[in-house]
Amino acid sequence: MSSIARIGTKLTAAEPGWFAETDVIVIGSGVAGLTAAIQARISGYKVILVTKAQVDDGSTRWAQGGIAAALDPNDSPDEHWRDTIVAGAGLCDSAAARVLVVEGPNAIRRLISRGANFDKTSTGAIALTREGGHHRDRIAHAGGDATGAEISRALVDAIANDPNIQLIENALVLDLLQDETGAAQGVTLHVMGQGMHDGVGAVLAPAVILATGGIGQIFSQSTNPKVATGDGIALALRAGATLADLEFIQFHPTVLFLGSEAKGQQPLISEAVRGEGAFLVDDEGKRFMQGVHPQADLAPRDIVSIAIMKKMIERNLSHVWLDARKLGDEWQARFPTIFNVLLGFGIDPRTDLIPVAPAQHYHSGGIRTDLYGRTSIPGLFACGEVACTGVHGANRLASNSLLEGLVFAERIGAFLALGLPERKPYVTSKGNEVLLSNDSRSKIQNTMTRNVGVLRSATSTQAAIDELAPLNVSNSGLQPNTKNWETSNLHTVATAIALAASTREETRGSHWREDFPNADNSWLKRVLINSDPTGNLKVAFEPVPQVPDTKEVL
Numbered sequence: 001m002s003s004i005a006r007i008g009t010k011l012t013a014a015e016p017g018w019f020a021e022t023d024v025i026v027i028g029s030g031v032a033g034l035t036a037a038i039q040a041r042i043s044g045y046k047v048i049l050v051t052k053a054q055v056d057d058g059s060t061r062w063a064q065g066g067i068a069a070a071l072d073p074n075d076s077p078d079e080h081w082r083d084t085i086v087a088g089a090g091l092c093d094s095a096a097a098r099v100l101v102v103e104g105p106n107a108i109r110r111l112i113s114r115g116a117n118f119d120k121t122s123t124g125a126i127a128l129t130r131e132g133g134h135h136r137d138r139i140a141h142a143g144g145d146a147t148g149a150e151i152s153r154a155l156v157d158a159i160a161n162d163p164n165i166q167l168i169e170n171a172l173v174l175d176l177l178q179d180e181t182g183a184a185q186g187v188t189l190h191v192m193g194q195g196m197h198d199g200v201g202a203v204l205a206p207a208v209i210l211a212t213g214g215i216g217q218i219f220s221q222s223t224n225p226k227v228a229t230g231d232g233i234a235l236a237l238r239a240g241a242t243l244a245d246l247e248f249i250q251f252h253p254t255v256l257f258l259g260s261e262a263k264g265q266q267p268l269i270s271e272a273v274r275g276e277g278a279f280l281v282d283d284e285g286k287r288f289m290q291g292v293h294p295q296a297d298l299a300p301r302d303i304v305s306i307a308i309m310k311k312m313i314e315r316n317l318s319h320v321w322l323d324a325r326k327l328g329d330e331w332q333a334r335f336p337t338i339f340n341v342l343l344g345f346g347i348d349p350r351t352d353l354i355p356v357a358p359a360q361h362y363h364s365g366g367i368r369t370d371l372y373g374r375t376s377i378p379g380l381f382a383c384g385e386v387a388c389t390g391v392h393g394a395n396r397l398a399s400n401s402l403l404e405g406l407v408f409a410e411r412i413g414a415f416l417a418l419g420l421p422e423r424k425p426y427v428t429s430k431g432n433e434v435l436l437s438n439d440s441r442s443k444i445q446n447t448m449t450r451n452v453g454v455l456r457s458a459t460s461t462q463a464a465i466d467e468l469a470p471l472n473v474s475n476s477g478l479q480p481n482t483k484n485w486e487t488s489n490l491h492t493v494a495t496a497i498a499l500a501a502s503t504r505e506e507t508r509g510s511h512w513r514e515d516f517p518n519a520d521n522s523w524l525k526r527v528l529i530n531s532d533p534t535g536n537l538k539v540a541f542e543p544v545p546q547v548p549d550t551k552e553v554l
């Protein structure tokens with residue numbers, strides 16, 4: 001018999017032993033969290049910024065290719081909007097995409113005014129390159145392929161020494177505190193070794209901003225760092241928030257293949273390498289993207305990933321190859337980070353082909369928000385990869401995610417300038433407690449990789465739900481600790497994603513169903529997931545208004 005998708009509604013943890021109070025608490029210190037903190041402080045608030053490891057430990061630091069915006073005088077937000085909508089395969093929120101592209105260029109200029117240094121041309125203009133799905137050169141980059149590291153450095157410097165932003169590192173946020181109306185009033189968290197904030201405590205705040213990044217660690221191989229365990233999504237779902245587009249997970253087509261048994265974070269070979277002329281080949285050295293899509297090797301990522309998977313199945317390969325030899329001596333100057341990583345694995349990309357295969361990279365879905373980052377829970381906001389503003393639809397356009405984090409984080413901070421939500425006491429809820437042993441982590445990862453990866457079907461997604469269901473227990477003898485809390489979150493997020501993937505009976509964007517190989521216009525709607533108070537997951541739908549033919553709108 002098929003299992004029901006079910007989660008716990010509260011993490012097992014000690015009652016708070018210490019309390020702190022602030023106006024706004026921001027959770028996560030990537031591009032979204034740091035920007036939200038700065039903007040909330042500009043709006044006049046005291047901010048506590050908590051992050052579960054070191055301040056620069058999220059995905060932001062790893063971003064290579066760059067950040068997209070219509071910065072070239074020959075480009076326009078309209079054209080950027082059109083490429084975004086096309087990549088999103090019918091499910092973009094058109095208004096959110098328009099906010100992204102219209103506000104993007106100035107958000108990048110503000111980032112520059114905060115100290116970020118982007119690469120320049122010989123005339124002093126920002127150097128722009130092209131990535132898959134873009135019809136213009138509009139990707140700004142820094143340090144060649146170290147864009148995220150530079151953005152992170154500039155924003156971390158910008159919050160340092162600001163007395164109204166208190167940074168707490170090694171602080172794992174556990175659950176949302178809610179008042180009797182359900183509105184957010186702070187969070188519980190576990191802090192390791194920070195003097196007066198040590199052990200489980202509570203930060204009380206009427207505005208809670210989740211900026212906890214991605215979910216990569218629910219799969220065996222991902223480009224995401226180890227902190228990407230979906231904590232923000234799990235917290236929001238337990239608290240009753242609505243999630244959307246969870247089934248749309250981007251598998252990056254060109255992740256360095258380190259063997260079928262490799263686990264955890266895997267090195268990415270940026271799409272910008274293909275933007276500079278590299279191309280994919282099979283085991284006979286034949287190019288296979290030409291004829292698949294008019295943009296060939298620079299087609300949107302889902303198209304490239306699926307073409308690679310088909311080629312791997314057709315020729316019984318564990319990976320394909322990227323031929324980037326023509327970049328020659330440009331390698332060191334243009335992609336110094338990737339070049340050194342490859343040399344470290346004994347691959348000289350000037351002379352050798354690079355083995356690559358798709359791996360989990362980005363989550364387009366997340367906590368459903370409006371244009372001001374508001375979730376369905378009053379006082380709870382979300383921005384960056386953890387949020388689903390709808391800008392990505394069924395597939396994210398390359399380099400739109402750093403931009404989304406920047407633009408929508410700024411909008412939350414600016415929205416709060418209108419006033420803080422009401423401060424009220426929180427109510428203690430018993431909830432349906434859950435704590436999974438870290439021993440279950442690789443089982444969750446194997447289940448998701450096998451059943452909810454690039455290729456999915458009704459059988460595989462139901463198998464994932466069935467295999468995950470028995471793990472959902474509160475093991476009373478288990479010691480609450482970071483690994484066990486994270487594993488509990490991985491399980492919650494995996495269960496919700498498996499349910500969303502089993503619900504969407506079509507192939508669209510980055511969601512490829514073997515049993516429904518075509519897009520079906522009756523599915524031009526968002527799959528929403530939330531939890532009832534006992535932890536049973538429920539599915540609902542949100543219509544997605546279709547924009548007219550994008551050519552006519554321009």
Ligand SMILES: Cc1cc2nc3c(=O)[nH]c(=O)nc-3n(C[C@H](O)[C@H](O)[C@H](O)COP(=O)(O)OP(=O)(O)OC[C@H]3O[C@@H](n4cnc5c(N)ncnc54)[C@H](O)[C@@H]3O)c2cc1C
Pocket residue numbers: 027028029030031032033050051052053055056057058059060061062063064065066067068147148171172173174211212213214223224225227231232268361362383384385386398399400401402403405
């Ligand atoms: C290898 C790689 C390359 C990429 N390249 C690009 C690119 O070129 N262009 C682009 O636009 N995008 C790129 N992306 C995607 C992009 O980097 C991310 O989507 C973006 O940085 C996410 O930013 P964020 O602020 O939402 O989250 P993150 O930067 O991931 O930050 C999340 C933060 O939340 C903290 N956190 C998580 N859970 C908790 C918790 N329970 N308690 C407290 N803190 C918590 C983490 O420690 C971290 O500080 C890339 C991603 C990767 C992995």
